Amino acid sequence: MQFHIDNASNRAAYQQIIDQVKRDVALGRLVKDEKLPTVRQLANQLAINPNTIAKSYRLLEREGIIVTKPGSGAFVANLDSNLSRAVRKKLVNNDIERIVVEAFHMQIDKQIILEWFNNAIDKFNLTTKKDG
């Protein structure tokens, strides 16, 4: 997988790594048991400190996205959310509200933003209770 760091972004480097791994897993570009670049490899490639990559991997492991094995590497884990439904709802809804408020101030149409949202949902294959 191809990583890159946007130095112009106000998002921290370790967060950008996390974002990209999560995104690629969600897109199906990274699948279970697939190996990620090593800490030293990626640090070298991106010209940033190994500690920064290590931090990203540590947090990704804590979230259950990857599994790390000293001596062998870091691998994509199983999808397994251990958060309660209530917690997940609160977390996601906070973000949703913030987006909708932004959209309001940008005077973005209701239909337009719904369309964008639907596009994103289609792009990343979210689960469906009933086959859709």
Place this chain on the structure above:
Amino acid sequence: MQFHIDNASNRAAYQQIIDQVKRDVALGRLVKDEKLPTVRQLANQLAINPNTIAKSYRLLEREGIIVTKPGSGAFVANLDSNLSRAVRKKLVNNDIERIVVEAFHMQIDKQIILEWFNNAIDKFNLTTKKDG
């Protein structure tokens, strides 16, 4: 309007003020020309430094959300997005993607998150091209 600062939050104080103003404007709780608390008032009430409030107001004015008048106060401005459609789309879509990726990893159903999103849109009265 009632402000509050969550010290447990990892969101900066000045950002929390901005979030709350934007949210209340989007909810219609704050309307055009309505006066906001003075810098010193709000700083005193929230027990934080006046400079922090001043920063929030400065940024809100830069975004066109409020208008400040030395000597009289800060007031809610007209809705007026001066960003191009392309810029707005990029900004909002970045956030939308991030949410959908989160939802994927939390194994939230497609129908469920769509429902949450629709609820948020209804809560904040987004504009509609055709009367809906």
Place this chain on the structure above:
DNA sequence: TACTTGTAATAGTTGAGATAGTACAATAAC
């Protein structure tokens, strides 16, 4: 054994966020 891997710890740099204090300019009320 030799090598690679992730982990950990320490020390230092940089920049954002926030505080503290002061001064100033524009407005409102008298």
Place this chain on the structure above:
DNA sequence: GTTATTGTACTATCTCAACTATTACAAGTA
């Protein structure tokens, strides 16, 4: 006019997160 109130501006200082730099170590692989 004078006085009080308002937002603005500036400097100095503090704290903390992010990041760098370096070294060492433990666990796995060949």
